[in-house]
Amino acid sequence: MSELEAFRSEVRSWLEASVPKSLHGRPLAMPDVVEAEPAEVRADRARYLAQMIERGFTAPTWPKLYGGAELTPALAKVLQEELRRLRLAPPLAGMGLSMIGPTLLVHGSDAQKQKYLPKIVTGEHRWCQGFSEPNAGSDLAALRTSARLDASGKHYVIDGSKIWTSGAQHANWMFVLVRTDASSKHNGITFLLLDMLTPGIEVRPIRLLNGHSMFCEVFFNEVVADVQDVVGGVNRGWTVAKTLLDFERSGMGTGSLGGGPRRSGVVGTTGRALAALAKQAVGERDGQIADPALREQVIKVMLDELALSLTLQRSLETRKATGAPGPEASMFKLYQSELGVRRDELLMALQGSDALAFDAAESGMSLPRAWLASKATTIYGGSSEIQRNIIAKRVLKLPTT
Numbered sequence: 425m426s427e428l429e430a431f432r433s434e435v436r437s438w439l440e441a442s443v444p445k446s447l448h449g450r451p452l453a454m455p456d457v458v459e460a461e462p463a464e465v466r467a468d469r470a471r472y473l474a475q476m477i478e479r480g481f482t483a484p485t486w487p488k489l490y491g492g493a494e495l496t497p498a499l500a501k502v503l504q505e506e507l508r509r510l511r512l513a514p515p516l517a518g519m520g521l522s523m524i525g526p527t528l529l530v531h532g533s534d535a536q537k538q539k540y541l542p543k544i545v546t547g548e549h550r551w552c553q554g555f556s557e558p559n560a561g562s563d564l565a566a567l568r569t570s571a572r573l574d575a576s577g578k579h580y581v582i583d584g585s586k587i588w589t590s591g592a593q594h595a596n597w598m599f600v601l602v603r604t605d606a607s608s609k610h611n612g613i614t615f616l617l618l619d620m621l622t623p624g625i626e627v628r629p630i631r632l633l634n635g636h637s638m639f640c641e642v643f644f645n646e647v648v649a650d651v652q653d654v655v656g657g658v659n660r661g662w663t664v665a666k667t668l669l670d671f672e673r674s675g676m677g678t679g680s681l682g683g684g685p686r687r688s689g690v691v692g693t694t695g696r697a698l699a700a701l702a703k704q705a706v707g708e709r710d711g712q713i714a715d716p717a718l719r720e721q722v723i724k725v726m727l728d729e730l731a732l733s734l735t736l737q738r739s740l741e742t743r744k745a746t747g748a749p750g751p752e753a754s755m756f757k758l759y760q761s762e763l764g765v766r767r768d769e770l771l772m773a774l775q776g777s778d779a780l781a782f783d784a785a786e787s788g789m790s791l792p793r794a795w796l797a798s799k800a801t802t803i804y805g806g807s808s809e810i811q812r813n814i815i816a817k818r819v820l821k822l823p824t825t
Contacts, residue, residue, distance in 0.1 A: 432502045439506055442475050444468035449511040473515040473547065482516045483525065483545050490537060491545030497740040518591070519551040520544035524599045527668040531656040540617070554586040554600030554618070554642060555665070562810060565610050565662065569644060571602035580616065582647040592627045592640035596620050605659050615661035617653040670749040672805045673757035695726030698767065701774045721770055728763050751818035758811040761801035768798040
């Protein structure tokens with residue numbers, strides 16, 4: 425038996441025996457979802473998380489020194505496949521695992537890695553991203569939130585604001601870009617880690633039309649940050665930010681279960697699941713979807729998913745040398761976000777009138793909400809138009825004029 429086969433067998437048996445059945449098919453443990461769940465389900469989530477932490481499976485490819493399992497990308501993929509087989513969401517997700525953690529592994533000091541990574545693995549630290557500003561969205565380098573060094577030389581004092589800060593009302597830490605040199609646009613930016621309980625920080629949720637408050641405004645008034653929490657060096661924040669954005673856009677993290685290709689919609693809904701739904705909706709003939717046009721649409725989704733998965737795997741293998749994705753991450757972000765939109769639109773069509781229920785069903789999902797949310801994936805992390813510009817400049821090396 426090969427190493428992969430042995431690992432799959434062991435992990436499959438362990439998951440089936442260890443993870444409470446109440447969590448099969450349940451969505452990610454987002455704060456607004458968990459708060460409304462029955463006490464017994466919350467207890468099951470806590471037990472699942474503790475078991476995964478013990479094995480290092482919340483960040484399976486991270487070093488054991490920081491709480492990971494040091495799995496190879498191939499073994500981590502097996503773990504993800506077995507979770508999907510049981511329709512299990514990862515016990516932890518978010519920007520700690522998929523963005524700032526991988527970035528600290530590349531740019532963080534030893535002290536920063538030892539201080540922050542273990543608390544990301546356990547979920548003790550929940551992170552948000554302080555990048556966009558009212559006048560610095562697509563042109564992120566135009567940010568104006570300032571950080572000046574105080575007289576002691578040990579602290580920065582931050583003033584300004586950020587907007588569209590996802591999950592800031594639930595986060596206890598933020599990674600933030602600040603301007604430390606007004607004379608240089610890109611080379612005057614510094615990347616800082618900031619405790620959200622620091623005096624002077626005000627968080628204001630932005631109420632959306634769907635009634636949710638995923639996004640926030642964050643205001644900084646004489647907020648004090650430690651110089652030891654500068655990542656990558658003063659005025660070198662743009663380099664660090666590009667690495668982090670590549671992790672965000674690739675959706676790969678470093679093999680953490682919070683990474684993986686970005687998915688809109690429902691946990692476990694893949695091209696294969698769409699094929700089963702299509703057979704229920706229109707019937708089947710000789711084991712195939714009866715409607716040829718619909719069959720072609722579903723097959724295209726399945727082939728596109730396979731092509732994306734294989735390309736991501738190849739990229740993970742070649743990335744071992746650098747530890748970080750490159751500009752090809754923009755190709756993954758563009759492709760998987762638009763694939764997710766197409767997949768969710770097809771799912772909505774297959775559900776017919778059942779897809780009109782705006783409130784979550786017993787499974788914990790709402791198809792219209794997921795469909796609407798999938799539209800946002802082509803905007804956040806850099807819109808599809810921005811990704812095409814990056815691909816043209818940094819991948820294809822096309823002239824800018």
